[in-house]
Amino acid sequence: MAEPLAHGADAFAHEPELRQAILELRAECARAKRIAVMIGAGASAEVGVPTFRGAGGLWNGLRAEDLATPAAFARDPLRVSTWYAERRAKLAAIDPGPAHFALAALERAVTARGGRFLLISQNVDGLHRRAGVSSYVDLHGTLLLDRCTRCAREHAVDFGSPRELPPRCAACGALERPAVVWFGEALSPLDWERAASAASASELFLAVGTSAVVEPAASLARLAVAHGARFFELNLEDTLNSANAQRTLRAPAGAVLPLLV
Numbered sequence: 001m002a003e004p005l006a007h008g009a010d011a012f013a014h015e016p017e018l019r020q021a022i023l024e025l026r027a028e029c030a031r032a033k034r035i036a037v038m039i040g041a042g043a044s045a046e047v048g049v050p051t052f053r054g055a056g057g058l059w060n061g062l063r064a065e066d067l068a069t070p071a072a073f074a075r076d077p078l079r080v081s082t083w084y085a086e087r088r089a090k091l092a093a094i095d096p097g098p099a100h101f102a103l104a105a106l107e108r109a110v111t112a113r114g115g116r117f118l119l120i121s122q123n124v125d126g127l128h129r130r131a132g133v134s135s136y137v138d139l140h141g142t143l144l145l146d147r148c149t150r151c152a153r154e155h156a157v158d159f160g161s162p163r164e165l166p167p168r169c170a171a172c173g174a175l176e177r178p179a180v181v182w183f184g185e186a187l188s189p190l191d192w193e194r195a196a197s198a199a200s201a202s203e204l205f206l207a208v209g210t211s212a213v214v215e216p217a218a219s220l221a222r223l224a225v226a227h228g229a230r231f232f233e234l235n236l237e238d239t240l241n242s243a244n245a246q247r248t249l250r251a252p253a254g255a256v257l258p259l260l261v
């Protein structure tokens with residue numbers, strides 16, 4: 001008899017290839033001592049956070065150049081901070097979902113057997129933290145914090161409370177911006193170093209819900225493969241990194257990740 005996927009409830013019984021790939025990924029998750037997982041917007045899509053590309057994506061009808069660049073903020077700080085305040089207000093009503101909790105469970109399982117786990121997130125929503133993941137790098141920054149454009153003081157933002165826009169630093173009075181990485185800005189060298197080291201050292205590299213169009217984040221999967229990792233991709237559709245993957249799983253993140261631990 002085929003190995004059951006989860007408590008006998010085998011949602012993928014009618015998709016044998018996918019089912020087989022899930023079993024392989026589950027075996028890798030149980031075996032590998034060093035696991036790096038890269039997540040993108042697709043990991044949060046099921047709980048209602050819009051993706052960037054594709055139908056309903058944030059960059060459909062809006063231009064990243066008008067909202068997510070230093071030049072856009074310099075030109076129109078009110079417009080940019082209003083857009084971020086709207087994203088934060090929506091996030092205030094959203095909780096982590098099965099994909100986020102499953103990643104936290106995977107981390108616990110790997111660390112409990114003495115292994116190393118790092119979640120490399122391109123998402124700025126902080127839902128992975130709220131689900132209990134403790135080893136993570138927010139490669140594109142976080143919406144949870146604002147940073148002063150002059151004194152660099154950072155502080156937590158309460159998504160639920162409206163405030164005057166554009167926000168100003170309580171310490172020095174200069175404009176504050178979200179602590180995210182905008183197009184044209186460099187990633188934090190420390191975050192990049194952590195992510196690249198984990199990718200290079202990983203035995204298993206899993207990419208979940210990312211279109212792999214934004215660099216250098218997308219290059220981490222290739223870096224992992226170049227250093228001998230097994231690379232699995234979980235996404236609804238093909239991406240620019242699919243050709244580099246040992247296995248591609250075409251399924252929703254929230255349906256597959258909970259089956260892995």
Ligand code: OAD
Pocket residue numbers: 039040041042043045046051052053054057064068122123140181182183208209210211212213214234235236237239251252253254
């Ligand atoms: P994208 O919007 O580019 O891609 C989302 C991916 O998630 C697509 O490949 C979808 O097929 C997939 N997807 C959607 N729903 C899914 C589900 N339920 N399960 C599995 N996969 C699903 O988002 P990112 O790749 O994260 O950068 O975008 C990368 C960067 O571009 C973002 O971090 C942001 C953006 O501009 C910055 O802000 C710097």
